[in-house]
Amino acid sequence: MSQINYPAPPINWQRLILWISLLLWLKKGIAYALIGRIWILFLMILLGWALITTYNTQPKLHRMLLRFWGLYLMIWGLVRVVLGILIKIFPISDLHVSQNFDWLGNLYSLGSLVFGWVLFRKARTRVNP
């Protein structure tokens, strides 16, 4: 008997990117909450809750939230890329800041820029968070 091979379902890149970006920021939020700064975690929980509740009930608002999150990631990445370039041109003695803009940090900034752009562009269709 011959077996039927079903094609693998296509990867939903938008959903994947949304999940990765939300989880990375959730991690950041938890790290800061543990040392007494709860703002990032609070905003992430708020965003996550808003994305889930608006998915079925308010698709327009849901897409707006996605575009906002995409825009935020783009601005965040862009600011860091610009700062990273400036620090390369004008080195600073503050180790904490310069360590944030090492090659891994710059890669992270670029990643955020790309993720933001993808989310912003594709937010015309709904994504189930």
Added chain:
Amino acid sequence: MLRTLLIFLLLVFLMGIWYPIFGQQAHGSPFTQQDVIAYLSGEKTASKRRKLNARTTTAERRIARLYLQEWMEELQVDAQEHGYRQPNLHPALDFLLTPYKGTNLYGILPAQQTDAPYVILGAHYDSKLGCPGAVDNASGIALIFGVLQQLVSLEERKKHVMIVFFDQEEEELIGSTAFVQFLKREQYPIHSVHTFDMVGWDGDGNYEVELGAPSPLLLPLYKKHASLFEIPLYSIPGGSTDYQSFLKEGYPVIGVNEAFVKQDFSPYKDTPKDTYDTVNFEYLQQVTRYVTSVITDLITSEDAIYESN
């Protein structure tokens, strides 16, 4: 082929971690203040351990801690790490940057009574990027070890002595700020905090010492002993080193430094020229004798305990 390459890379990576951590010990006992400054500023290097050109990056600070740990343990003081994470100075920066991450090193020379208060002796061990930091602040660390070498031989101690080497002083006093939080959390009864920052320069040769934000509890004691050692003193209300972190929380503090405000301080501060051969060891030793006398008096006598807020 690929697997062999991966195994080779893994081995190289593991060797990179192993090498600075488990390299040979720095020296034979007993060590001197010159040794402390020489190893911390890269003038000398323990075999199989990387030379310290500065104490700024995570790897450099880890090597510096290993030296400090060895010296503390030679003096029978159990060295403990206090790892911490601290938020950025402004909350808005948290969105852009990761938290500060560092490690203070501390140890306790116990008193006879377990419920005795603690006298803290502290100095920062980090340095600015690319600076060997011989005066700033290997000299402060050498002073503490000089004092500690005398304190361990005391027959009676009525107060615990806590030795702390702060991380990230050069980055907005982050290490000492985290340590204050740790002390409050653990509810240590603190008698007083004495910090030492830059005690290796005396351009005019008058042995003058600057006292930063001295507590009224400590100033008379420091004055009394200064007259015995013929050390000229002057006080300043402010300052920008580790005692500020304790002062903010209301602890009785005193900072001991070279005559910074009177401009008699190392001109090589925060430069790659802050090297071993610029340290005035005569001055350092005289200040060490003076501080040893103060701290010995303090921990062999009984007075009020300061309760932290």
